[in-house]
Amino acid sequence: MMLKAVILIGGPEKGTRFRPLSLDIPKPLFPVGGLPLIQHHIEACASTPGLKEILLIGFYSVAQIQPFVNDMQHQYNVTIKYLQEFVALGTAGGLFHFRDQIRSGSPDAFFVMNGDVCADFPLVDLYNFHKSLPSSCNSKALVTIMGTEATRQQSLNYGCMVTNKESHEVTHYVEKPNSYVSTLINCGIYIFSLDVFQTIGEIFTMKQEEYYKIGNGNKEAGNLQLEQDILASLAGTGRMFAMQTSNWWSQLKTAGSAIYANRHYLQLYKTKHPERLAISEGAGEHCSILPDVHIDSTASVHPTAVLGPNVSIGPGVTVGSGVRIRESIILSEATIDEHSLILHSIIGRGSRVGRWARVEGTPSDPDPNKPFAKMENPPLFNKDGRLNPSITILGCSVSVPSETILLNTIVLPNKELSRSIKNEIIL
Ligand code: GTP
16 A cells, blocks of 8 residues: 655745744744644654655745755655645645656555644544545545534634535535535545546646636636635535544634644644653752643753743743743744743744743634634734734744733834833734
8 A cells, every 4th residue: 555645835925814923934834832834744644554755735935845855854754845836826736737746656545735734633544434435436436535523603714515424425515605504624634546636637627728718817827726626526426525533623824823733732742742742840950841831952941930831942942030931832042031921922033032021912712612613813903903812923033122011912023122012013
């Protein structure tokens, strides 16, 4: 058995809701739980038996992605390649463009993973589910979609699937419907049989003809959307199925969702990678830890600091005496000076928070009273043009003076602040 995986990573024009964090680093490489976002995908793929090759498809420059790919090849025993689209081709355009690369070596099937989802990826279950689907020569399963339950109201923001309860066939698929279709939503994780390229090819040809007759808005000729163009057409043909999972799953859209994803990846480490979690060793030379906390081995944390729960401290970070940090991500080379407090915030690379400062944001966690609720990802501004309360984010190389308070504030890179700030974006 031989399997491959494709991770769709998008490009610089995507991930706009993730600014200012994506100004400094491509969003797929933003660290969550101490690892670049898509390293979690790569790790799940590398631990799937028979998976021999991972293809990252996106439109970032090679220079932005290749060092990461080299690093991953060293860490995991699997071939990893970055394939660059010459222009954004859409979520299926890249798959079709690089079809020969995906098909080479005749894998039994290939996974496709959206680079901006976070999850406890059940890849082996997905493959076994797909393999066990009944097939006859004219109705072979082409795709199995990983699905999860959402609330009725939130389902409208996702791809919604109606399935046959017994056969698991997807009989109806609508991407971000205007009115309620189903609470079973598409997680952006799939397994495809190679035969799918015939269907994608037919739809591609049809769309090309349309493009040259009537145009395609501002999109390129080769642009194809997996959800709208392919999945919606496959629904009801007997060739598309859904496997529902109750594993944790979330999307990384806004910076606020990074805090939520960070918490869940740290929680998963408890069973899968306890070595990545810091442990409290009592008073002495180690700081106090309220689980779960990840501290990079190159960070320096004063023994009187108190960290956690749900904190990730990046490489080269310095945390001073008496500092308190919870529900936050501190990116590489940042410095948190003595007695400062960081709550629900992301501190950018190389930023400095002065002594006795308070940096605090408002979390936007899923509603705990609603089963299956997901992150809301509210827009930056509400209807009255006011900033919605959000986590506080410092872009890279920001400096916060001593004895100031930052509350629900977003600061773009390279700013030297001189006062306390509440509910503002500092451009
Ligand atoms: P939004 O809610 O509008 O963000 O939609 P979505 O959640 O369906 O996300 P979208 O379809 O935009 O992207 C899904 C994944 O595919 C993300 O990881 C993107 O980075 C990636 N992606 C989106 N467009 C492209 C593209 O043109 N090429 C490649 N290679 N990847 C893409």
